[in-house]
Amino acid sequence: MGRSVDQDVHAAFIEFRAKDDDKCLSVQCIYCHQTRAKNTSRQKQHLAECTANPNNHVSAIRAQASPGNAVAAPNGYTTPSGPGQNALPGPAGTVVNGVPPSGPSLQTPLQTMTGRPAIPSQTAVAGPSTLTTPARPTAATTTTTTKTPKTAKSTPGTGLPAPPLDDVHASFVEFRAKDEDKCLSVQCMFCQQVRAKNTSRQRQHLQECPQYLAAMKDSIPANNLLHKFDEGEIARSLQLPTPSLELDFRMSIKLNPRVSLGPGLFGERNWVSYVGGSWAGRWGKGAVIPGGQDSQLVVKDLATRLSASYLLQTNDEPPAFICVKTWGWRTGSKDVLEKLQDPAQADSVNPNSYKFRLNIELETGDERYLFVNTLMWVGSGCRRGAEAIYDAYRIL
Incomplete structure (x- = not known):
């Protein structure tokens, strides 16, 4: 039928x-x-x-x-x-004349479906503030009022961006209300509301769906912390890009025996000079020039603040020179750090039993390597008896 x-x-x-x-x-x-x-x-x-x-x-x-x-x-x-x-x-x-003499207004087939929630009436549609009944078109002239649907750039009152097309399609289940229906219907997976299939109106629905908006806010990592921003603050609703790490190069530095300067205002100060070393990575390799140094500050329970500055030389012809600055901390249990202080035992300490973490910056004026000036790295390393080795991960 x-x-x-x-x-x-x-x-x-x-x-x-x-x-x-x-x-x-x-x-x-x-x-x-x-x-x-x-x-x-x-x-x-x-x-x-x-x-x-x-x-x-x-x-x-x-x-x-x-x-x-x-x-x-x-x-x-x-x-x-x-x-x-x-x-x-x-x-x-x-x-x-299209209006029932009494009782509720006529409903569409979707609204009369059993077992499905009714489609809510639209409470606001962009368009003219007043509506007039248009005159009947004639063969000579035809006048129509055309309305262009607008897609909001952000969800009003939430600061969330408008749902992308992939999210719109993934948020609705398509079905036919009746076997003989030519047009598909859709049901929102968040609030179970049913409506005719229309991408623009599905996107508008998501911008007003409380369950969808709550799910989007919960997907923001900052909102899953123990402490959150207050409701309504823009920092609560912004979806920011997450940085990633990529192994970029490895550094091996040969060390002279450390020289202790004795207790200072903030802890014991050590001076460690560099004999040399080597490095290799994705964009080059070369040597560590002798003369660099690490100024260490040993605080309570032997945790050590590291601050080093030294030069790299590339294997190019002519070579390029790159300045390296690192700072960070070497932390762990006191008994493990005591072994690292002893050159005879340091080689036998498992690098996974303590943390050797660095922030790394590179600087050069050589045009072949100018890209390193604006990059950032973090390092994870280990201390051996007469050597420090670390991997540098570029922050993307």
Whole structure:
């Protein structure tokens, strides 16, 4: 059994309220976007004349209308001449001029589905502040009011960006309300609301769906911390990019025995000079020039603050020179750090039993390596008896 004429008419128009305080609904044609007051008879007439309707069955729509609904008056709309005229049978009973004499307004097939939540009425649609009934188009002139749907750049009141197209499709389940339906329906996976399939309106729904917005906020890492920003602050709703690490080079530095300067204002100060060394990585290799040094500050429980400065030389011809600055901490249990202080035992200490972490910066004036001036690295290393080795990870 196919769809009735009234069902076809209602399926071809989107209902909305131009203003929150409007008592009457307005409708918009899904084919040409023309807006008009809700009236079933006039909607039928519009579909019969809509040039944008790909399935414009003029004869089918007019054949099922009673003689009293024929369009004959100059303004395109007839006035009932007696009781019973302009009456059409509809799914909700006898309909006069498209409005039931009593009871709730007509519903679309999706709204009458059992087991599915009803589609909420639209409370706000972008468009003109007042609606007027357009004059009947003539062969000479055709005037239509066209509305262009707008996609918000961000969700109002939340600061969240508008859902991307992939998120829109992934957030709805498609189905057919009836086997004979030509158009698909969709159901929101977050609030289970059902509506006709329309990508723009699905995106608009997500921007207003409390369950979806809550899920998006929870996906922001900063909102999963023990302490959060207050609701409404922009820092709570921004989705920021997450940096990643990529192994860039390894450094091996040969050390002279450390020289202790004795207790200072903040702890024991050690001086460690560099004999030399080597390095190799993704963008080059070369040697560590002798003469660099590490100024160490040993604090409580032998935790050591590291601050080093030294030069690298590349294997190019002519070579390039790169200045390296590192600072960080070597921490762990006191008994493990005591072994690291002894050159005879340091080689036997497992690097996983303590933390050797560095911040690394490179600087050069050589045009071949200028890219290193704006990069950042973090390092993870180990201390041996007469050598320090660390891996440098570029922060992307």
